[in-house]
Amino acid sequence: MKTNASPQKVVLITGASSGIGKSIGEYLSKHNFKVYGTSRNPAKIANPPFTMLALDVTKKETITAAVAQIIAKEGKLDVLINNAGVGITGPIEETPDDEIARAFETNYFGPIKVIKAVLPQMRKQNTGLIINITSIAGYMGLPYRGIYSASKGALELTTEAFRMEIKDFNIKMTNVAPGDFATNIAAGRYHAPVLEDSPYKEPYANTLKLMNDDVDAGKDPFIMAKAIHRIIQEKDPRGHYKIGEALQKFSVGLKRILPDKVYEKMLLKHYKL
16 A cells, blocks of 8 residues: 555546546646546546546445545545536436436436545545536526436535535535536437427427537537636635536526526527427
8 A cells, every 4th residue: 555645636537538527637637637537437448548447426336446546546535526427308207217317326426425435535634625517507497408407406506515514624625517518428318219209399309409519519628627727726616617608607697687487488599499
């Protein structure tokens, strides 16, 4: 076992095999951080740009093993970036119960499991930072993305409570909510099929196309990586950050000030419903 802690900051990133997680890992690696990324099947990743470990956020034993491995080798763990997540779309009425449960297991219960695994070491160090990657979609109930919005919104609120509970241990926690970025999330998410006999067929099909177009036209995920780097360097990160198109960030502010029905009409117009 290594007895001396690494002079570099040690970072654990879940869901780091592609997209935002990979971009964050690559960027931090180039800025003098010791990065450990995770995926369910790291052996499938050719020439990873940083160390990859096996971890499935829905399986506690894999989380425990990965965290123990990092601490044994580095002597510390400075930053956790909870990035692993799954997309899910569909009319809520037609979305299978097991897919709803899977989304929450990955997007909500999974991050909490990882947080619980790293807190004892961070408390021992009397320092640490936990960054939960949520979504701007978590600030509002979006049509045909209601389950995704709910899972990310739940993590946002839980983080607010967690921050107050861990403040005495000099451990910081924050949410970073991205808008649309050009990643492969659309390809990997579950979407309820567009059923020929469904009463939601036409509006759901149109909304699904619009969502996919938004992702394809999204920003470079390295913008998220740079933002995460800045947040890590802050002495006292605030509770919420929103990264993405100005209009997407503005929509969150509008929700706070507009009457419910006015905001709902705005969303209906955007999705052409």
